[in-house]
Amino acid sequence: MKTYKVPDMHCINCVNRIKKALDAENVAAEVDLGAKTVSVKESDAKKTLEILDDLGFDAE
Secondary structure (H helix, E strand, O other), X not given: OEEEEOOOOOOHHHHHHHHHHHHXXXXXXXXXXXXOEEEEOHHHHHHXXXXXXHHOOOOO
């Protein structure tokens, strides 16, 4: 698993936008608002970064 910190994820709407975008690309993810993290399989890491960037979220 690869876990990214997404400090700009502030609300449930952010979580839903991220989940919807990842689901559309068939990326299974765990999105944790409390921890402000997105966890995905290593094989989906690059695609996840691109999706988060397209949505306007910085990932660390």
